[in-house]
Amino acid sequence: MRWMRTSGACEICGTALPGPSGSGGRPARYCSGACRQRAFRKRAAPTGRDHSHPDHPRPDHSHPDHSHPDRSHPRHSRPDSGTPVRPLLGHEPVRALDSFIGRRRELSRLRALLKTSRLLTLTGPGGVGKTRLALEFAHSLRRTTRLVELDSVASGAELPQAVAAALGVGEHGGRSGADAIAHALADHRVVLVLDNCEHLAEHCARFAAELLGRCPRLRIVATSREVLRVPGEVVFRVGELPVSPALPSRSEGPSGQERTPDALRLFLERAAERSPGFAPTAAGAAAIAEICRRLDGMPLAIELAARRIGALSPDEILTGLDDQLSLLTDGSRTGPGRHRELSAAIDWSHRLLDPQEQTLFRRLAVLAGGFDAEAAAALCAEEGDGTARVLRTLCALEAKSLVVRMPGGEPGAAGPTPAQDGTPPAPAQDGGRARFRQLSPIRAYALAKLAESGELHDTWRRAVAWLSALVEPAAHETFPDQTRGPQTRERENLAAAIAYAAAHGRPPHPPLALALARVHFQTDQPSATRALLEGNPARDTPYEAMGLALAARAACQQADPTAALRLAERAVAAERRRGEPAGLANALDARAAARLREGAFPAAIADFTECVAIVSALGRPADEAWCSHHLAWALLHEGRAAEAGALMDACLPVLTAQHAWCRKAAALHTAGTVRLELDDPATAGELFTRALRVVPRMSFHALYPLEGLAIVAAEEGAMKRSLRLFAAAAVARARLDSSPDPVWRRRMEEAAATAEAALLPAARSGAKASGRRLSWQQALAYALGDDAPAAGGLRENPLTAAGGQIEALTGRESTIAELVAEGLTNREIGTRLGVSASTVATHLDRVRDKLGLRSRTQIALWVARARHHPAPGHETRAQPWRTAPDREPLWGEVS
Template identity: 35%
Template sequence: MSAHGANGTRPHLRRGTSFGDESSLIGRRRQLAEAKRMLRHSRLVTLTGVGGVGKTKLAMGVADETRRAFPDGVWLVELGALEEEGLLPQTVATALGLRDQSARHPTDMLCDHLRDARSLMILDNCEHILDGCAALTDRLLRAAPRLCVLVTSRQPLGVDGESVLSVPALAVPEPHRTLRPAEAGHYASVRLLQRRAAEASPDFTLGAENLETVVRLCRRLDGIPLAIELAAAQLRTLTPQELLRRLDERLELSPAQTTADLPRHETLRSSIDWSFDLCSPGEQRLWARLSVFAGSCGLEAAEAVCSGDGIPEERIFDLVAGLVDKSVLIREEQGTQVRYRLLETIRQYGAERLADAGEKPALQRRHRDWYLQLVDRAEAEWLSPRQETWLARLQSEHANIRTALEFCLSEPGQTQAGLKIAASLWFHWLCSGLISEGRHWLGRALALAPQDTVARGKALWVDGWLSVLRGDTASALPRLEECRALALRLHDASTLVHATQYLGGRALYEGDFRQAIGLLAEAVEGHRAAGDRNGLMTALYQLTLACAMSGDPRAADVGKECLDLCNEAHAPWSRSYALWALGLHLWRQGEPSRAAELLRDALNARRVVGDGWGIALCMEALAWTAASAGEAERGARLLGAAEVVWRSIGISQSGFRHLAAGHEGAEIRLRTDLGDRRYAAAVRRGAKMGLDRAADWALYGSSASTPWAPREAAAGQ
């Protein structure tokens, strides 16, 4: 199977703004060549070295120059912000574009996905979860014989067959040697400082008047790239002579000494201390406070979490700009958004400063409170035109959401907030293909908070529904029954109607349409009475589907109400599910062409958000309509393409009883029309098309040059 992501995108190497320019690899040609040589002879190469020495940038350079050898993808898995080792497989799966929606362990899904793939995977910053990285890497390499893994870590993994390349500091001029300006460029540390100094201060030039000072700076910084970059950023405001004097004072070394007298990690620590001292008091405080964020953050989050107690909110922007100028913060553009990130070494330093100031507990609570409010806003605005925006926002904030949840579940008295966050993210777990991780957090929170609360009730029905969506209806039943009993004890109508709805949803997925229709109809009226639009939309969708699959003609009216609600809310993702259910109704009514029109409209919307589950459903149903319309070759190809998508999310449609009859009927008809040999060949062709091409083919017909244009859908069509 080709290692394509479930969202249909071609595998690619993620790049941050700190990567990708030639100066990132100054002085690394020898190590670059050696790492490439190692990868040709070893499937596991680990780049080791002290913090700040440039392991990540070297790994990115290796990936850039070897990507042609890995046609199935080059993947960067950033692990610096990962706090819980148990989530390592899910993190890798997400980085590879996999939608983890099955009941299988994510490691098993990764093994299957990579089994035949010639791919390169970069595991970046592994030292804090070394055992987990070693175990997962060993398992993947055994399961996938053409996979190669490139690791960055301060120490080796210790896995059989591992090749280790120690990344040294950049070359510095020898002590007591007098250099001419033309000779200084032979030393990588000088070239890097010169390049970064010119970027910080365009008037900077390296000449006879400052050469000795620059050389001494490079020696003092021991050739450590991060230390050099931090120092060079100060040349916006200081001269090289002032920089050297301040650094000498910080390191407390005599002119006759060099940093060779210090371990390199102490040199880096001292240079970061020195950079911290050069910041204003406000910048120092903000640097420390920003360390509570995992990965990156936006300006709005920084203002909300880091202001107060000496930093007015209106000052945050100027302080952020100052830290960017000093190369402490990295500015990254993600679409139309700007986010800010601390390099992991810099973040760890800031976290120490925050703890020393006694501010860590308060900032962690403020961080948690901000993300609790963010999740509440996202859920409240879910049925709206902002669905795609919220999905993208939550995906970019995923590392911070994990950090907030970990705080809730590890600090006494905070578990109820953890229940609220994990449960309110139901649509994020579903749409982002993170069902396994959602159940992980819900399971931990429910185990820690057994008290009867409304928050527990919501967590129970969300966990039960996620179990159903993984095809694990057996595990869902006790959760949903407990939710119903709790709702009755609390006399909480909202929890009760949700328990009723998802018990109905479970019956639907079990193929018990009669029971499903009764429970879902009751839930629809309950949500309608409460004015709960989110609940009403999902219950109407499920009721439409139950009616459609059982041949109940009420599907048309119920589906029209669901579609009207989504259209009024301008909610594209929700609308796609209403269209899918209505499409199945029309197919069951013997109108495959009109059904296919609605299904293509639904598929188009789901591709936009990369909804692997929804794409699989649409491809599957389009195969059924093609079979019913006598388009046998097309139908068989679509079944083959659908099977690829089902496997990419770790699910077999055969596990869902409500879909079984449609799939089996289509397969029988297609085999009859084509014969076993032609049918098998068409299925193989569909599987080989790749998701992008198959989806285009499903949308536009046999020729992508004639785009399909959806017309306005209505329930009466």
């Protein structure tokens, strides 16, 4: 006889149940099918009771146990106790009354992360929108969600009570605090949103770890300006709203709204709520875009600014941003106090810093252009402090979202930006050092604190000393005006230091003024270069002659040879008095360039010859090769092509092996021009083609070799090709407002006249019209022989046509996308383009934004697809040559 053992009672009627048979199996829960059906109805009922059964009366909804049932949970029985599970109380997060703008990628990424992680922490600076994003995310879930607001909780001891009150959990059965909460949540499939954890970070970390350990179906979403550092925690960095337009994907369609940056959309919608019918003019829209840019895309700051519409115009708001903290007030009365004005939001974070962190936080505000640990140490390290200690403090500020890492990454690094999907951005690097910055509203607050502390002037003194030491090595180079250095990276900091000196009636520090002038010169801003140097000559200092030589080069850029020669004469005289050979070579080089512009070729040759002799004696072969290249160009102007050819044969291998692409391109063009003068168009064409392949496709430097290939075509009898290339180059020059060297212009005019004379009028007009219709990429492809002419122009380059998506990329961004597809790292791309790896990383971030891509691999795949499947007949509207990249002087502008 098989023993029958009971395993409890029927969960519905209480009848004793037999245990499993000897063959095994689960114990029964119900005595009959009828009770099983009643159990089903009981589980399906809103309150968890079977209202059809006479033994179970309808509930009294006035009782708190039935006021807010958990309707999302299908089970209401504890499997271990056989008793009904008490419904989860508390309230769902209340939906905001205003619209939610953007953040679609962030929401999608959050949903994916929550599937694999149980603790998700949204971090970011105050006012970036962490709470709003968390609430929108909670509303998008198909789970029960409960919100616990912690901003008013003063201490960790009050944390369990605050959570219990929000959940409606009372103390029963001797349980209290976290124990009672864990017992109440044990069987619920719930997402708990803990908002504003930063001031209780340690307590929230312990509390979350305990709840997650005891409640297997619980998920926690925390918002905090500092990560909780709990094992298994996934950190999601909430970035600022994009301030540049993001083009829609193919599936989204060409919606005009999608093309509007999220920051601008937020401003417009909030302004329309404040002033119904608000519709900005074109000038007003431009002012709003600048407002969003000045506010770094910070949602809270943008909303506060938009609330001024009606009382102020966009232009007046933009002007008022000079005092951001006083303008950006009057937030929502129903929101947290820290969101009612911007300074309150930042002050909330500032009060949580220890004294050392507060000191670093306010002193860093003088570095408007960003900083690394070395810069922070120069400004903030006291006696006994090292860079390592300052770096620890800097990382603590970054963890508390009071400084942010600048976009970028190590060479070859890939990853999305925070504004796209919230993942931590790779740090901007220069020489392996991460670079940080303070967002504009936070920096304004820090500057106010710095002024209150009485440390403002001393901090600026430290900043000037650090910047001066940083740019000082350039003074010992032969041609510092042609060498990019740290001054390019520190451009904004140099400008801020000079502006501070001017605001206090002091002349700018000479090394800083010279360094910033070099940046202006290398980015084609000769007027700014001369204004900075000629108004501050730094008389009787080593910087006087260097400044005069640079001002002479800037005057050459402006086609002002008379002023250039006057300035260069003064530079040479000052360097001869000083007796510094490298400085004299630099000044002679500048004077020779001015003499070339004036047409004084023998005098220019004399200066270049002396320059080569000086540099040769210094034992600097690379500089000697560069001077020899300049001398060869001057000899060409004098008609001494054979001598120029001998010089180029000697210096070209050195220049192409050691120098940046811009110098390689200039040397290759000079060598090609020499070959033309020596009646060797085939070799000239090869050299021009090499130059065109060295230069980035969207670079200003491509104009001269493009025109060189047009001359070669005329020499070889390809007259239509010659006129097409001349016409395309002329369009590009007109848009750039650029003019060629006079001698080079005469050479082009001769070749163009030869080509025109060889063609009938109709063929001549057709060739020119065809060339004018070519886009920049089409013209380059045609010049290189990568495409053939077709009716109405050439086939569009796939990077500017495919899908209509890439048309918003600048020339530099398109070039970088192509180089990424070739497998180059950021450092290799920077070397190829003559820029820093951090600059490449910044451009790469913009490419990701515009294409909606997340990694280098996706960019490479997109480029490969675009090359093989271009959009037929698409005419790009991009004009990449409008934004010329950083450039060094070409031959004819020899510096």
